[in-house]
Amino acid sequence: MIENSSQKPMNKLSSLPKGQKAQLEDIGPDAVLAQRLMAAGIMPGQEVDLQHKMPMGGPVLCRFPSGKLGIRHHDAQKLRVKRNPPTPHAP
């Protein structure tokens, strides 16, 4: 497999430092996971930060506008975020 080098790598949600606010960019290649997240009210473009990270590859506790969600590490790796987002204009 060859990585598409023209694509700028984004941060994984799982590697976001605790408390750092970020913007959810892409909810990933896993269609079932994407649907699950959306049904729980989580959409790309929303602000997210990690409240806690469980050690040894445990789940991460994410704060979304629609509430708190624990996401397993391997699922959180599939979600891409952008740090220090520009102040989003009001919808």
Place this chain on the structure above:
Amino acid sequence: MIAPREEDTTTVPRILHIAIIGQPNTGKTSLFNRLTGLRQRVGNYPGVTVERKEGRTRHEGHELVFHDLPGTYSLNAVSPDEQIAVDALCGRTGTEPRPDIILCVAEASQLSRSLLPAFQASTLGIPIVVAANFIDEAQAKGLHFDFAKLGENLGVPVIPTVGNKGRGIGELKDALIQSAADQRLLTAPDWPESIREALTILSTQSPDTLRGIPCTFTAQRALFDTSGQALKRLRGDDEERREILHLAHGRVLSGGHHPATAEPVLLFEHIRKLLDGCVEQRQANAPSWVRHLDAVLAHPFWGILVFTLVMFGVFQAVYSWSGPIMDLIESGTAWTQGFVGVFLTHTPMLQSLVADGIIAGVGSVIIFLPQILILTLLIGLLEDTGYMARAAFLADRLFSGFGLSGKSFVPLMSSYACAIPGIMATRTIEDPRTRLTTLFIAPLMSCSARLPVYVIMIGAFIEPHYGPTVAALTLFAMHIIGPVIALHIAWVMQKFILKAPSPPFLMELPPYRMPSFRDVLWRVGQRGKRFLTDAGTVIFCITVLIWALLYFPRPAAVAEQTRTAFITGQAKTSGLGTESVIERLQDPGSELSNDLDHEVTSAYMEQSFLGRAGKAVQPLFEPAGFDWKITIGVLASFPAREVIISTLGVIYNLGGGQDEESTDLRSKLKQEVWPSGPRAGQPVFTVATAASIMVFFALCMQCGATVAIMKAEASWKWAASAFVLMTTLAWLGAVLTFQVLSRWIPV
């Protein structure tokens, strides 16, 4: 509030079936409880371990039948419980008719996302009523609602409720009856051209129209469902279906949408427009400290510390609160046995049947109630505060590697006290796969009924040889061997047996809430009732059956022969004449006649069907170091392992009143030697035998009640598989232990 007008509702059928849908944590079940009161029936959907709840109530001359469907974030069904919700809405489960009305329970402070399943269901053409639940919580967060405008925009009535406090229930019932008259549907979204085309393509292949399910619903599910389950409802073979879906997906993509996300994206946009101007954010007045609780309670270190303390408290309470009640039940059973027995002394068989069979059987059922009720109460309260969701998050890492989830923790942990409440607690696990695996391995946790076996074996054979440290380590090992094996069984099951698709595991942490004591007590009552009706009957039957196997055939000659042998033996050892021995036996209170009684009871047990079976299968247990006496004890303990001590007491002529601290029994065990065979003259009980017996008890499912509860919660198939697997494991474990240890440690 809109009151039902008489002229409108006269055409409404007298009996209305109402399906309740809603996302998890919206308070759906407590609202269902308030709507139906105690007129509920709880069971399983045929063939799957998904709870089916139905409740009835009468309102304004109508009989309202509520069906509480499994909670789903969306109608895109991935797991079996979500599939059930979709099937129930379509009237395809075979257990309930297609609903007349759909009640969507939404969380008021998360209105837009909790309306998603309602909008997905609206193409069914069934009138919908929305309950904006936890309205008090939303108001405390500073949200203000214009319900009239909301109802107008959505097209259906929106009723503010607080399910756990019983607010808005009357208005909700009024609205349900009214909506059956009005047949009001949700304002449909205006799908873009590309989606409309895709839906038209799939509609032509939808066969469900005949059964009253609009083809638009089938088409919509087939188009947006990523798991491929909904696609199977279309006409044609797999190849044809895939082709047509490919065609439809092409159209969706041509409109710039992605098939997996188009539905929620477009529906949320639609919902946002409808809600616009109906909900207003004002000053919040919720206490702020609640928002900071997770900083500690979900913290990797402090959270786990609190969790450990909370769980310790819970199990300590289950153990210590239920102890005195269980003692009371036991002494009550014994008293009743004695009291009734007095009237039946002239018919010994009937006396034994009533006392040792029937009354003991009833006692063995209700003895489990205290632990079940206390555990359900405490876990229920913790669950309704939202804390258990945090606990599942904290424990998840421990279990995810084995294919389980954090929610498996409480059922498995409580199985250390007793597997019965543990297996019943698996109901809190929504995913049926995880639930089945958890309840399957729960009996391998070392329950408190195994403790007496460990105590007597360690006390008699390990501690005297190796001291208290090794004794403690042995006790610890016995408690750890079961779960270690159990987690690997879980891993194998998830990997090779239950291969159905499992949804990605998202752990929603709902806001902290004050639990309703009344709601929880309600659930406790339901559990207790279900245990008595479903498992209780089976436990009772097993107890009576084992009584019969231990009682019959009971030939009178056995007593005579034992008596003659006893008298001759006594005469020889004491040097007295047989006459004086017989004379001494005339006194029923003497030690000598007590000894004779014990020998007769022992001889009867040896001659019973179960005793003969024990002797017959003893060669099978020979490699584990069991003689025929131990084998009978093991067989007699299959309905309830705690009887092993009293059974051994009977077999070793000490009577049934022995407990694990009994020094008589301990010294008797130490004296026991092999009468014949390769080990003739050597002691039966060595360190290796003691260890082998403990391993056998640690791994074996010697508990009729567990079999019964597994059957009630899953199926006969699951109960039988667990029984066979655990018996095999126990035998293998015991043989391995004995063979290894007897080579290392000959005594």
